[in-house]
Amino acid sequence: MNPNNLEQDKTAKHRLISKVLSPALWLFVRSQVEQVSxxxxxxxxxxxxxxxGSIPRLSISGDRIVYKGLHFAKISLMGEGMQTNLHQVMRGQPLQLLEPMVVSGEAILQETDLNASLKSDLLSSALTELLSKLASSNNAVRGQIDWKQIAIAPGSLLLQGNLVNSSHTTPITLRCGLQLSSGRKLLLTQPQLQISNSWEELENYVMDLGSHVNLKELTLEPGQIVCRGSITVMP
Known part of the structure; x- marks a missing residue:
């Protein structure tokens, strides 16, 4: 076989893959989020x-991202060890992840992002469940909570909302420090709960994010949270 033909065939394959795989990968990432600017x-x-079908490394960056109702100002991620169904992609099928992949990088959540995210069931339900565990002995914390606002200060959070039950609506405020306990666990320090005008001191609480999460840094700055670490994405 003519060596020139082999080289031409290799070049044609590479061009085809570049034209097919890159757009397919972009569409795959784009399909995972609800919105991105x-x-x-x-x-x-x-x-x-x-x-x-192996992609040892890929980089992903995006601005103004919405994922499952959660808003992010900016993300910068690096994925390693991605295994894809390339042969099916070449036949026009959607790209799929075949094996777990580790994604590491940085995500910035601004105060405006968190407040927009309060409209999502994912965040509002998680906050309500968290409060029920923090204040499990307080019978006043019963019913639905309509979360209204989150404020971020250096090292601490302030959450405000309304406790809604069958008879009336009561203002509620949760103040706590937030820091890393381990790669997969967050520590809520010195939590305080205010219902109407009465404050209650609560016990520190450890929140487990799951074995797929490995955070290296969590910084609460005025108006934003900066997260650095990795997460294992499953097929």
Whole structure:
């Protein structure tokens, strides 16, 4: 076989993969979020690795992202060890993740993002469940909570809302410090609960995020939270 033909065939395959795989990967990432104002996906892989469906490293960056109702001002992520169904993609099928992949990087949540996220069932339900565990002995904390606002100060959070039951609505405020306990656990320190005008001191509480999470840094700055670490994404 003519060596020139082999080289031309290799070049054609590489161009085809670049034209097919890159857009398919962009669409795959885009399909995971509800909204994004700017999204970039870059692939770092050799021809042989790409042909096998393996992407050793890819970078993802985006602005103004909404994921499951949660708002993020900015993300910058690096994925490693991505295995894809490349042969099916070449036939026009959607790209799929075949094996677990570790994604590491940074996410910034601004105060405005968290307040917009309060409209999502995911965050509002999580906060209500958290409060029920923090104040499990307080019979006044019963019923639905309509969360209204989150304020971020250096090292601490202030959450405000209304406790709604069958008879009336009562203002409620939760103040606590927040820091890393381990890669997968957050520690809520010196939590205080206010119902109407009465404050109650609560016990410190450890929140487990799950074995798929490994945070390296969690910083609460005025008006924003900065997270750095990794998460394992399952197929």
């Amino acid at each position: 700017h999204l970039e996906v870059q692939i770092a892989s050799s021809d042989r690795q790409i042909l096998s």
